[in-house]
Amino acid sequence: xxxxxxxxxxxxxxxxxxxxxxxxxxxxxxxxxxxxxxxxxxxxxxxxxxxxxxxxxxxxxxxxxxxxxxxxxxxxxxxxxxxxxxxxxxxxxxxxxxxxxxxxxxxxxxxxxxxxxxxxxxxxxxxxxxxxxxxxxxxxxxxxxxxxxxxxxxxxxxxxxxxxxxxxxxxxxxxxxxxxxxxxxxxxxxxxxxxxxxxxxxxxxxxxxxxxxxxxxxxxxxxxxxxxxxxxxxxxxxxxxxxxxxxxxxxxxxxxxxxxxxxxxxxxxxx
Amino acid sequence: xxxxxxxxxxxxxxxxxxxxxxxxxxxxxxxxxxxxxxxxxxxxxxxxxxxxxxxxxxxxxxxxxxxxxxxxxxxxxxxxxxxxxxxxxxxxxxxxxxxxxxxxxxxxxxxxxxxxxxxxxxxxxxxxxxxxxxxxxxxxxxxxxxxxxxxxxxxxxxxxxxxxxxxxxxxxxxxxxxxxxxxxxxxxxxxxxxxxxxxxxxxxxxxxxxxxxxxxxxxxxxxxxxxxxxxxxxxxxxxxxxxxxxxxxxxxxxxxxxxxxxxxxxxxxxxxxxxxxxx
Amino acid sequence: xxxxxxxxxxxxxxxxxxxxxxxxxxxxxxxxxxxxxxxxxxxxxxxxxxxxxxxxxxxxxxxxxxxxxxxxxxxxxxxxxxxxxxxxxxxxxxxxxxxxxxxxxxxxxxxxxxxxxxxxxxxxxxxxxxxxxxxxxxxxxxxxxxxxxxxxxxxxxxxxxxxxxxxxxxxxxxxxxxxxxxxxxxxxxxxxxxxxxxxxxxxxxxxxxxxxxxxxxxxxxxxxxxxxxxxxxxxxxxxxxxxxxxxxxxxxxxxxxxxxxxxxxxxxxx
Numbered sequence: 001x002x003x004x005x006x007x008x009x010x011x012x013x014x015x016x017x018x019x020x021x022x023x024x025x026x027x028x029x030x031x032x033x034x035x036x037x038x039x040x041x042x043x044x045x046x047x048x049x050x051x052x053x054x055x056x057x058x059x060x061x062x063x064x065x066x067x068x069x070x071x072x073x074x075x076x077x078x079x080x081x082x083x084x085x086x087x088x089x090x091x092x093x094x095x096x097x098x099x100x101x102x103x104x105x106x107x108x109x110x111x112x113x114x115x116x117x118x119x120x121x122x123x124x125x126x127x128x129x130x131x132x133x134x135x136x137x138x139x140x141x142x143x144x145x146x147x148x149x150x151x152x153x154x155x156x157x158x159x160x161x162x163x164x165x166x167x168x169x170x171x172x173x174x175x176x177x178x179x180x181x182x183x184x185x186x187x188x189x190x191x192x193x194x195x196x197x198x199x200x201x202x203x204x205x206x207x208x209x210x211x212x213x214x215x216x217x218x219x220x221x222x223x224x225x226x227x228x229x230x231x232x233x234x235x236x237x238x239x240x241x242x243x244x245x246x247x248x249x250x251x252x253x254x255x256x257x258x259x260x261x262x263x264x265x266x267x268x269x270x271x
Numbered sequence: 272x273x274x275x276x277x278x279x280x281x282x283x284x285x286x287x288x289x290x291x292x293x294x295x296x297x298x299x300x301x302x303x304x305x306x307x308x309x310x311x312x313x314x315x316x317x318x319x320x321x322x323x324x325x326x327x328x329x330x331x332x333x334x335x336x337x338x339x340x341x342x343x344x345x346x347x348x349x350x351x352x353x354x355x356x357x358x359x360x361x362x363x364x365x366x367x368x369x370x371x372x373x374x375x376x377x378x379x380x381x382x383x384x385x386x387x388x389x390x391x392x393x394x395x396x397x398x399x400x401x402x403x404x405x406x407x408x409x410x411x412x413x414x415x416x417x418x419x420x421x422x423x424x425x426x427x428x429x430x431x432x433x434x435x436x437x438x439x440x441x442x443x444x445x446x447x448x449x450x451x452x453x454x455x456x457x458x459x460x461x462x463x464x465x466x467x468x469x470x471x472x473x474x475x476x477x478x479x480x481x482x483x484x485x486x487x488x489x490x491x492x493x494x495x496x497x498x499x500x501x502x503x504x505x506x507x508x509x510x511x512x513x514x515x516x517x518x519x520x521x522x523x524x525x526x527x528x529x530x531x532x533x534x535x536x537x538x539x540x541x542x543x544x545x546x547x548x549x550x
Numbered sequence: 551x552x553x554x555x556x557x558x559x560x561x562x563x564x565x566x567x568x569x570x571x572x573x574x575x576x577x578x579x580x581x582x583x584x585x586x587x588x589x590x591x592x593x594x595x596x597x598x599x600x601x602x603x604x605x606x607x608x609x610x611x612x613x614x615x616x617x618x619x620x621x622x623x624x625x626x627x628x629x630x631x632x633x634x635x636x637x638x639x640x641x642x643x644x645x646x647x648x649x650x651x652x653x654x655x656x657x658x659x660x661x662x663x664x665x666x667x668x669x670x671x672x673x674x675x676x677x678x679x680x681x682x683x684x685x686x687x688x689x690x691x692x693x694x695x696x697x698x699x700x701x702x703x704x705x706x707x708x709x710x711x712x713x714x715x716x717x718x719x720x721x722x723x724x725x726x727x728x729x730x731x732x733x734x735x736x737x738x739x740x741x742x743x744x745x746x747x748x749x750x751x752x753x754x755x756x757x758x759x760x761x762x763x764x765x766x767x768x769x770x771x772x773x774x775x776x777x778x779x780x781x782x783x784x785x786x787x788x789x790x791x792x793x794x795x796x797x798x799x800x801x802x803x804x805x806x807x808x809x810x811x812x813x814x815x816x817x818x819x820x
Contacts, residue, residue, distance in 0.1 A: 108709035122717035267484035
């Protein structure tokens with residue numbers, strides 16, 4: 001579409017990009033614009049936090065970036081190539097490079113699959129294997145991935161309901177990391193967890209991002225959590241981006257009143 | 272001890288093959304006092320609340336004593352418990368949708384709580400309902416009263432449940448993770464509202480949460496539970512400033528995200544406390 | 551409590567199947583042998599359930615009837631499963647227009663009674679156990695399609711389906727690895743209920759003479775024969791009636807019991 005995006009002299013091609021995306025649900029009187037002409041670029045190696053309340057459009061935005069949903073208008077790109085309006089078989093590159101972790105592992109893990117089968121699912125996909133360097137779904141790889149998220153090898157034979165909340169989320173992270181992705185999109189990965197478990201999962205994510213040089217897109221309603229993992233933050237409200245900048249800048253000197261309100265709402269120990 | 276709520280040596284077991292859910296819990300709540308019950312899932316904090324409300328499943332074996340205003344609640348027939356719930360004690364749960372009937376307009380549900388007591392007449396109930404909805408922060412109580420639960424947001428629903436819990440001016444309000452399912456901003460508003468309502472009505476509150484920060488926003492006292500035992504209790508300020516039990520120290524450390532420098536490892540409970548060493 | 555369902559259901563169903571199997575090799579008397587001198591004997595020895603208005607041994611007829619019941623149930627439910635479930639899953643997973651097309655087709659079929667279908671089939675190729683089974687099976691397809699579609703839609707809304715897409719799993723692979731295992735419990739319940747329905751329907755069709763042709767004994771024909779002597783010998787209707795009721799109940803209980811056992815989440819709550 002846009003010739004500039006294909007130009008070889010473009011400075012740094014964003015890994016993931018949204019250009020003027022709008023996502024509309026329903027029609028007529030019940031029409032809701034979950035996103036309104038949002039632009040966002042995720043450069044390689046970035047750690048971007050997307051913050052907002054439920055209904056702000058943050059989850060919709062990452063689902064569009066991951067090509068799990070289609071924008072009503074506008075386009076999404078991966079490595080400068082269009083991913084919106086592209087049939088599933090044209091998305092092999094994106095699918096093998098971008099993985100997701102969802103909020104509630106009770107919903108994101110198939111209750112009838114063992115942990116081992118869940119974690120190796122991306123490795124068994126013919127589409128992903130197309131990439132060539134995707135690890136094979138071997139027992140060794142499974143053990144390696146489980147060990148990488150701090151899970152004992154014998155858990156591979158368990159079912160999700162036999163695990164604790166923290167273990168379940170580790171399984172979800174293991175699945176995301178199994179195909180060695182470049183980008184990890186985490187959609188509220190700690191919101192359904194106890195505070196005590198939260199620390200473990202956040203430490204794990206931070207370690208993995210650092211060790212593997214992952215590009216991270218981290219969605220949360222809690223700025224305090226985002227601050228720990230991200231260097232850039234995008235604040236969303238009612239389907240638009242209201243503020244965007246370096247984490248430090250936004251956390252210490254929020255420009256938008258909504259950002260300030262979000263910061264004030266963070267629960268703190270009253271001493 | 273002669274408080275509003277006196278719990279003494281409360282033990283709860285579910286079946287012989289499982290570890291006891293409560294291993295002899297004792298505490299006392301004075302009128303108007305706000306006590307936070309802190310612990311992870313499985314610590315027994317919710318079982319404690321259910322025991323006080325008489326909502327434990329029939330398979331539970333309960334011993335010990337729970338006294339509300341001097342009246343023994345352990346072994347009380349369910350019919351008499353129903354008379355207490357909503358009248359002598361109000362309840363707010365984590366998921367407001369389970370507390371609300373999806374097929375009934377919000378106003379009628381709030382009014383039903385009023386009719387529980389039997390003294391309200393239908394005429395002034397509507398006025399009362401609207402007043403109460405205004406008091407829990409709705410600027411358009413008429414619209415809320417005529418709406419069905421699914422037409423409201425999570426925060427709005429929780430405010431409605433709060434309105435129902437305080438309608439009959441109970442001496443005790445029990446909140447079980449009331450804001451865990453909500454966004455931080457909505458959580459902050461609901462907690463402020465709870466604080467305000469408790470202040471106005473002078474009701475005591477038993478507040479259950481896994482989040483110390485949330486407890487510190489509402490409660491004056493806190494009690495930390497672990498595997499069915501109380502490991503520490505006292506004024507919130509003391510527990511948070513100088514926790515004595517290693518488990519509490521770990522909890523306090525994990526709750527202080529604001530003290531962590533980005534890029535640094537977050538403290539975890541296990542840095543302070545290992546279960547293997549404890550039992 | 552749940553064990554009782556499963557055990558009782560298994561016993562009843564196994565009883566029906568066993569009776570049918572044994573009848574292939576052996577019955578106390580010839581289930582088609584008319585003995586005019588032994589009409590309407592009361593239960594006793596050697597006719598443990600007595601004889602009917604033709605002097606045929608009732609227990610032997612019940613045994614031979616069980617064979618037909620099992621045959622009709624397996625064919626009808628098998629057909630409905632094999633056609634209905636893939637259609638329902640496909641409807642839930644495909645585009646709106648295709649989904650609408652499948653479900654409107656199912657609605658039309660639903661409005662078309664099994665009885666009419668059985669009459670048409672009987673007229674075209676002659677009434678037999680098979681035509682009845684096929685008619686019942688075809689008529690059950692929409693029910694399976696609907697149940698499968700509703701259950702699949704629920705699975706589709708879960709995050710693990712989203713995760714599967716993100717992992718590059720193709721729709722067909724997702725249907726096999728995620729959808730089918732997760733809707734199996736509902737389908738089992740539907741299948742066992744349909745099995746019971748098929749038994750009832752076959753009894754009705756053979757009562758009307760639209761299924762297994764005489765002289766082969768079926769429970770439905772036994773009911774029809776009993777009709778002539780219903781006031782003088784009501785027990786003649788009792789035996790096939792009990793057999794039908796026990797078989798239908800057995801399959802329903804088995805379905806419920808299976809559902810409880812198949813769900814790994816329910817299995818641990820006991």
